[in-house]
Amino acid sequence: MINKLIIIGASGHGKVAADCAEASRRFSEIRFLDQAYPEQKTNAHWDVVAHADEAMKYVASDTLFFVAIGNNAIRAKVTDELLAQHCSFATLVHPSAHVSRHSEIGLGSLICANATVNIASKIGQGCIINTAASVDHDCVLGDFVHVAPGSRLAGNVTVEEQSFIGIGSAIIQGCTIGRRSIVGAGSTVLSNISEHTIVAGSPAKKINNNN
């Protein structure tokens, strides 16, 4: 029986992931690994038990791993390293989230409190659908996308891999956000955004490249 969770990343985001895992009642033991160990030994109510480099010592048939690193590129890298070592991953869904049974959630993703994933949407691996964010019908999110708290994706929105949708943003129906792009906090996206682009404002306009 799988009942232990090892979370890589004892940050603020890590404690949100742990809280979500605890609320799901799937795990009897939740522990962290972090680069800050041994200086950091706790994260909120949970213990940091080892350095992140020691993950392999915790591989066991009753244990799942979860990578709680907010930076999309680093989360992708750490996840890929652990997958290469055949670690088994948890997908965490807070009990207050609404996830349509006709949607798909990729391995290692986090669906936070009060978030919604509506019918026929597909969320990739290692994504974060943060607090009270909503992903409406027929959306497609690539791997390691982060939709920050309170953001709204209308129907048929595509967000390509490793892009970040800033807190409180809105994206109208049918838009595509290219890979590794950033939508600034509180923006309104009315048209497609190219890859590696930072946009902000209402309507959202390019303010920089994201290299």
Ligand SMILES: CC(=O)SCCNC(=O)CCNC(=O)[C@H](O)C(C)(C)COP(=O)(O)OP(=O)(O)OC[C@H]1O[C@@H](n2cnc3c(N)ncnc32)[C@H](O)[C@@H]1OP(=O)(O)O
């Ligand atoms: C649970 C959690 O905490 S999840 C995390 C949630 N956090 C977020 O959503 C943060 C999102 N980040 C932002 O909005 C940032 O401002 C970014 C990434 C869009 C831009 O950051 P930077 O590249 O550092 O841009 P910088 O701060 O230099 O601003 C450049 C210009 O864009 C403007 N700008 C920056 N962000 C925004 C925004 N969100 N909306 C409107 N204008 C903006 C600035 O005012 C500035 O304008 P100016 O040149 O006229 O002075």
